[in-house]
Amino acid sequence: MSFDTGCAALVALKQRESASEWLGTRNEAQTRFDVIDHMLSAVLDWPSESITVEQYAADGYTDYELREIGTIAIVEAKKEGAAFVLPMDTKSGTCGIRALIGDRSNASLKSAMEQVMRYAGSRGVAPCVVTNGHQWVAFLGSRNDGVAPLDGKALVYPSLEAIEEHFVTFYNCLSYDGLRAKRIFSQLSTGTHAPPPPLSSALTSYPGVKRRNNMQTNLQIMGEVMLEDMPQEEKYSDLFLERCYATSGALSSYAEISRELLTSRTAAVLGERGQLEEPASLKKGVNPVLSEEALSAAASHRPIVLLGGVGVGKSTFIQHLVRIDAKPVFQDAIAVTVDYGRGATFSSPAEYAVERIRETLLEDFDIDIDDAAFVEDLYRKDIERFDRGVDGQLKDVDSQAYLLRRIDFLRGLIGNKSDHLRRAINRIVRSHHRQVVIFLDNVDQRDHDVQNLVFLAANELAASWDATVFVTLRPETYYESQRYGAVSGYHPRVFAISPPRTDVMLQKRVDFALQVLEGGGDVRTNGGGLTLASENLELFLRVLEGNFRRNRELLALIDNLAGGNMRRALSFVTQFVGSGHVDTVKIVEVEKRNPGDYFIPIHEFLRSLMYGDNEYYDPQTSPIANMFAVDRPERRNHFLLPLALAYVLSRGDAKDSAGYIEVSDVYSHLQGQGFDLEAVSFALNYLARFRLIEAPLTDFNAAHAERARITMVGAYTLNKLIPLFTYCDAVVVDVPIIDTSVRPRIASAYFIGERLARARAFQVYLDEAWAESGLDESGWSWPAVSAELGRDIGKIEVRTSSAS
Known part of the structure; x- marks a missing residue:
């Protein structure tokens, strides 16, 4: 038209x-x-x-x-x-x-x-x-x-x-x-010219596999078991909850962004809907309002929503709530957890909940809702109606036919599994005088549509069952469901779960692992029994324990790059334990000779993150972004990513904006510096992909949202990583070198002297690119970063020359 x-x-x-x-x-x-x-x-x-x-x-x-x-x-x-x-x-x-x-x-x-x-x-x-x-x-x-x-x-x-x-x-x-x-x-157009291939295209078997020695391999396996898997073991679960739980809500003391930005994201989005949330935890423990709500939610027929980002510890919060914090509230309750984690398979979220609740009632509480006596008692009035009906007249004529018809009638009633479970739950509450509490957990590990369906199921369960229903969601999913989804008419009670302090969480995890090791801990794994009597692991964990108490640089790196995701922070640590890029033998030997003396240098931990299990840096698998990436053969575009990130950071400082700025302003600003619209779009997509910027609703790409703001990951990458030799030494293999005369100097390098020379050549290349770019130096400026990078390279040159 x-x-x-x-x-x-x-x-x-x-x-x-x-x-x-x-x-x-x-x-x-x-x-x-x-x-x-x-x-x-x-x-x-x-x-x-x-x-x-x-x-x-x-x-x-x-x-x-x-x-x-x-x-x-x-x-x-x-x-x-x-x-x-x-x-x-x-x-x-x-x-x-x-x-x-x-x-x-x-x-x-x-x-x-x-x-x-x-x-x-x-x-x-x-x-x-x-x-x-x-x-x-x-x-x-x-x-x-x-x-x-x-x-x-x-x-x-x-x-x-x-x-x-x-x-x-x-x-x-x-x-x-x-x-x-x-x-x-x-x-x-005659077609867009792509940038030249980076060094990685010329490397054989890129990205390669970093081999580990036996000690590294064993440490890697046992570290994962001790720090990640053991809390799931029933034998240690209560002890873990008592010793390892870190109260949520404490603000990071290492974040590269302001306290206002740390606290305002959820509140800003919620405020747009005219809604309020309450913290799930206070300084002294669980919010009393949440405990009170847990008692009255069944009567109000509305679910309780626990909001928290990915990896903030929502599942651990629930376990601690039931077993420790609000034990008096839940000790006589029938508490059922429906885990929607990625391992679960189902065609319908509602049907999956029904099956899991039935199984838990039978296995954990010895309540068989399909038991004949239970069914007879549950449907007494229905049976009375059956007896008054046509088929009921068979009772005095043909008792066997009557019994068969009666069995078919009851089979039809229990065949509607959802309604049968609903009626059973309601009967259990009245006859056993016990509260039924249902937790729909790990919903955030599913896609947006499934989360919406689970939220809808939670509302339906709360509305028609005599049960208290909790559902864990990501904030953005809840707000989107309220704004556009089928549940926009519901008004559940909302409590926010904030991530705990990373340093506290890590310290408690390592202390717990050491305590188990000292007691000769034994863990049942999928492959059978594994006895963790490892002197090397204990020594390595003691190194971590000491560093998590006093190494602020290391804690800042983990805290910022995890971005409030405790699961990711823990995976960073287990990646470091036994990494092929870390001299584990050296660390263990130092700890043997001088307990508590080994101070983990930031470059050592960063290498384990940047490379992972690869021989070379690969942006497809690394959690760290290459800030010099380009999508076209223009040297000035090497600075587009940091310039975009710096602009978002500088403009997001206004306290009344919660750190968000209009994405259209980013386009206007960068286009005003001569960057092509498509290049700006590439930059924003790249930054969003590596979680360096975020939209108010992170289910949607920040590059296509109306507003965006910088994250802890973005601020730390911009301010701390770019000037490091370790960082540039890693990403240089992924940077297209536009100047043909420079490419021979950006070659494969193994020994430290060769890598330092390559880093110097890369620095000069970027210096020349900036000099000819005509870019404004009033904001983020490469010359200042280059000077800092030069000093870091110089320090390493001095150390290597003195060592030789």
Whole structure:
């Protein structure tokens, strides 16, 4: 319909113009008002909110900017009388730009095209249009396909009649939908040039496998068992909960972002819905309001929602709540946990809950809801109705037939598993005088749609069952369900679970593992029994224990890169224990000789994270981003990722914004520094992929959200990692080197001397790229980072030379 209405609008405009008494005499402002505005909005279907006028650029003001998230095209308007000399043969609709502006009579067109090209270069925008209302010239004012803009081609329309004659091409290339679909590129571009392949493409068996020695392998296995698996063992579960539980809600003292940003994310999103949440924990333990709500929720027939991000410890909070914090509330209750973790398989979340509750009642509480006596008692009134019915008359005529019909009747009742369980639960509550509490847990490990279905099931269970229902959700899932989902009419009670302090959690885990080891701990694993009587593991854990008490640099690295996810923080530690990139023999020997003396240097821990099990850094598997990645062969783009991240950080400092800024502002700012719209989009997608920025609702990519803000991971990566030799030494294999003369110096390197020389060459390469970039040094500046990197490389050079 837009195409048809646009064509009709063009015909109407052409008829109006042919009869206009002002034709040929309008100044630029009148031309824009009478013709160009109409062409953009009515003919090309551009919404008014996507058209901005008189936007300031480095060397003037643009007449029109056509926008989506950022500017995607610039239109330069001239007065109607400034006629262009255009070829009348427009069968192809295109012609060479140099030939077009080479004609001396086309001085006004040449001037206009050069002017809009300057705007395009400073804005990072490719599609450009020059028009006097009746004549239109469209071209690519900035390119990344190896063709200079003036060596390219232009779409030319000498008149409104020519536009009508070639309206399909005109509309496809310049309309709202057409420009967003980048149709003009297929008409005028020779193809986008990709950056050259990085060093990794020349490495044999990249990313490789880092082999471990026997000690490293054993430490890796036992470390995972002790720190991650053992808390799941029934033998140790109560002890673990008593000794290892770290109260949630304490703010990180190591975060690279402000305290306001740490506390405001959930509240900011919730406030938009006009809702409030209460903390699940207070300084002295569980929130008394939560305990009270647990007692009254069944009567109110609404679920209790426990909100918390991925890995903050929602499952541990529930276990601690039931067994420790609120034990008086739950000690006589029938508490059932339905685990929706990734290991569970089901076709329907509601049916899975029913099956798991039935199993738990039987296995843990010896309540068989299918027992004949239980069923007879449960359906007594239904049986009385059966006896009064037609089939009930068989009782005195044919007792065997009566019994068979009666059995079939009861079988039909219990065949509706959900309703049978509901009635059974209600009966248990009344006859046993025990509260039934149902926890729907690990829902956040499922996709958004499944979480919505579980939330809906929780509301239905709470509404019709005499049970207290808890459901754990990610904040964004709950808010999205409330805003758009099927549960928007429900108003459950909401409690927020904040992550505990990373240092406290890690310290308690290691202390617990050491305590079990000292007692000759034995763990049942899937492969059988595993006795963890390991002197090396105990020594290594003691090294961790000491460092988790006093190594602030190490704790800051783990805390920030985990970003509040305790599961991820723990995996970082188990990755370090027994890593092939760590000299475990050296660490164990130092601890044997001088207990408590080994101070884990940050570069040692960082290497284990960056490489993982690989020989080389691989961005597909590493949790650490390559901040020098580019998507096109332009050296200045090596700085796009840190510049984007620094801008989000600096603009998000306002306390009333919860750290969020408009994503469109990021596009405008970076386009204003000359970065192409597509390059900015690449940067935001890359930052979101590595969790360096986040949207208010993280189920959705921050690059496509309206707002975004920096994360702890992003701030730490920007401020701490980039200037480190260890970081640059790792990511350099993944950086496309645009300058061919530098590539031979960015080669495979194994020995420390070779790697230091390569890092120096990489630093100089980036220094030169910045010097020619023309980028503003008022914000994030590579020269300052380069100086810091140089000092770090220098320190290592001194240590290696003195060691040799």
